Amino acid sequence: MRHFALALLTAATLAFSPAQAEDAAPFTSAKSVDLQLFLKPPPADDSVQTKAELGEVLTLQVTRTPEMEAKAKADAEENVWRFADVMGPAFKPEALPVFSAFFDRVVATEGAVVDPAKDSWKRPRPHQLSPLVKPVVKISNSGAYPSGHTTVGTLMGIVLSNMVPEKRVEIMNRAWFYGENRIIGGIHYRSDIEAGRIAGSVIAARIMEQQDFQTEFAAAKAELRKALGL
Template sequence: MRHIAFALLIAATLAFSPVHAEDAKPFATGKTIDLTAVLKPPPAPDSVQTKAEIGEVLTIQVTRTPEMEARAQADVVEDVWRFADVMGPAFKTEALPVFSAFFDRIVATEGAVVDPAKDSWKRPRPHQASPLVKPVVKVSNSGAYPSGHTTVGTLMGIVLSNMVPEKRAEIMDRAWVYGWNRVIGGIHYRSDIDAGRIAGSVIAARIMEQQDFQTEFTAAKAELRKVLGL
C-alpha cells in the first residue's frame, strides 16, 4: 500500500508541466518576505566593523591554501547538489527529478527574496572597498548584504535536513561551510554571512507554512528517502 501511495504522489507531482531551473517559480518574493524589515542594516563603509572585516578578509587571503580556494570556487554553484558530499553516492540529479524540481523553486526563492534587499542596501563588496582584496571566485558587483549564497545554503540545509533528519548535523555543517566559503573566496564580509544565515532561516520558516510548499515537500521527501534507501 505504501508503494502505491508513493507512486500516486509522484505521478501527481509529475503531472504538472516541467520547467527549467531558471524558470522555476519561487515560493516567496521580496514583497511577501521583506528582509529590510527583518535584518538590521549592514555596517557603514567607513565603520570600525567594516574596516575590521576587511582586515579579516585580507588575513584569510594570505593564509588560505589552494585546497581552500578550490572548495570556495566549487561552492560558487548555487544548487542542492553541493550537499552530495554528505548525502552519499545515490544523491544524483538524474535519480531525483521531483526532488530536483522542488529545489529549483527553493533556489529561485532565495533570489526573489534577497535581491531586493541587496539592491536596497547596496553594500560594496570587499574588493570594491579595498584594492588589496583579490577574490579567487567569480567577482560579483551586486550588493554584498546579505550573502545570497549563505542565504540559499542555509535555506537548502534546513529543508534538506527536515527531509533526512538522520543527517541533520552533517547537512547543517555543510551549509555553514558553504556560506563561509564566500569569505574565504574574498567576495563577502563576515556580517554578510551572519545576515545570510538569519535570512535563510526566516525564509525557511515562512515558506514551510505554505500549502504549495508542503505538497511539493512531501513528494520530494518521499522520492529522496526511497532513493537513499531510508
C-alpha cells in the same frame, strides 16, 4: 503502451531540464518576506566593524590553502547538489527529478527575496572597497548584504535536513561552510554571512507554512528517502 511510456519519459526529461530550472517559480518573494524588517542595516563602509571584517578577508587571502580556494570556487555554484558530499552517491539529479524540480523552486526563492534587499542597501563588496582584495571566486558587483549564497545554503540546509533528519548535523555543518567559503573566496564580509544565515532561516520558516510548499516537499522527500534507502 510502449509508445505511451516513451512519451511520458520524454515529457519528464523536458520538465526537469536545466533550461527550465532557471525559470522555476519561487515559493515567495520580497513582498511577503521583506528582509529589511528582519535584518539591521549593514555596517557603514568607514565603520570600525567593516574595517575589521575587511582585515579578516585580507588575512584569509594570504593564509588560505589551495584546497580552501578550490572548495570556495566549487561552492560558488548555487544548487542543492553541493550537499552530495554528505548525502552519498545516490544523491544525484538523474535519480531525483521530483526532488530536483522542488529545489529549483527553493533556490529561486532566495533570489526573489534577497535581491531587493541587496539593491536597497547596496553594500560594496570587499574588492570594491579595497583594491588589495583579490577574490578567487567569480566577481560579483551586486550588493554584498546579505549574502545570497549563504542565504540559499542555509535555506537548502534547513529544508534538506527536514527531509533527512538522520543527517541533520552533517547537513547543517555543510550549510555553514557553504557560507564561510564566501569569506574565504574574498567576495563577502563576515556580517554578510551572518545576515544570510538569518535570512535563510526566516525564509525557511515562512515558506514551510505554505500549502504548495508542503505538497511539493512531501513528494520530494518521499523520492529522496527512497533513493537513499531510508
